[in-house]
Amino acid sequence: MPYELIEVKPKFDGQVIEITIGPAPANIISAQMIAEISAELKRLELITRETKDVKLILFSGEGKHFSYGASVEEHQAELVGQMLPSFHKLMTQMLSMEIPTMAKVSGLCLGGGFELALACGITICSSKAKFAVPEIQLGVFPPPASILLPYKIGETKAAEIVLSGQNCTAEEAFHWGWVNKVVEPELLDETVVQFIEEIILPKSAVALRKANKAVRIPILAHFNAFVKQVESLYLDDLMKTSDALEGIAAFIEKRPAKWTNT
Numbered sequence: 001m002p003y004e005l006i007e008v009k010p011k012f013d014g015q016v017i018e019i020t021i022g023p024a025p026a027n028i029i030s031a032q033m034i035a036e037i038s039a040e041l042k043r044l045e046l047i048t049r050e051t052k053d054v055k056l057i058l059f060s061g062e063g064k065h066f067s068y069g070a071s072v073e074e075h076q077a078e079l080v081g082q083m084l085p086s087f088h089k090l091m092t093q094m095l096s097m098e099i100p101t102m103a104k105v106s107g108l109c110l111g112g113g114f115e116l117a118l119a120c121g122i123t124i125c126s127s128k129a130k131f132a133v134p135e136i137q138l139g140v141f142p143p144p145a146s147i148l149l150p151y152k153i154g155e156t157k158a159a160e161i162v163l164s165g166q167n168c169t170a171e172e173a174f175h176w177g178w179v180n181k182v183v184e185p186e187l188l189d190e191t192v193v194q195f196i197e198e199i200i201l202p203k204s205a206v207a208l209r210k211a212n213k214a215v216r217i218p219i220l221a222h223f224n225a226f227v228k229q230v231e232s233l234y235l236d237d238l239m240k241t242s243d244a245l246e247g248i249a250a251f252i253e254k255r256p257a258k259w260t261n262t
């Protein structure tokens with residue numbers, strides 16, 4: 001199936017499907033990209049019921065970066081009511097996939113792009129990768145990260161990351177536990193291939209899928225337990241404040257925000 005913002009490539013005789021998000025350099029997570037990724041995941045679910053060969057879905061970014069994050073323009077009041085729920089549905093879809101998922105991260109991995117990587121079961125990244133949810137600087141917050149980060153790394157560190165909006169290094173991400181491996185940039189592709197060849201390909205596809213589903217039951221339940229509440233906090237409360245509207249507008253207009261604390 002042809003897509004405009006993602007490229008889908010079968011690898012290792014179709015046992016691995018790589019979904020590359022684009023276009024570079026930003027690889028913005030827009031409403032259209034959300035729809036394309038969701039459609040591809042649905043297609044892969046149907047395929048595995050027939051061929052049963054797919055053992056891994058690999059997410060990567062086109063060019064030097066994984067993703068600059070979600071589309072700020074689509075966070076405006078008249079658009080966010082449609083975009084945000086669709087993104088949350090994609091997160092649920094990823095967390096509930098039987099096929100194991102992996103993120104290969106280089107460069108910047110921010111906002112919605114970071115949340116896409118968080119929804120993957122395995123992450124291997126370059127030592128030069130930078131992770132952040134900078135939404136607080138725009139007067140808003142990252143709903144999926146607010147749910148997934150406390151689950152993965154604990155409330156204390158998650159609060160620091162969400163409230164500061166500051167970049168985290170690859171080594172910090174590994175130390176805090178949401179990244180599996182950190183390697184030098186020139187070794188990233190080789191390391192991912194080695195992991196796939198040594199860990200994924202020798203296994204039964206059906207065993208991998210059932211094992212992946214088993215280990216993902218808790219995080220899926222955790223996300224589903226809170227996503228509607230957090231979504232309402234964002235759409236029904238935050239987006240009615242002056243500062244949320246001002247922060248988004250200031251970013252789009254490329255000027256400092258003028259907070260009124262209301």
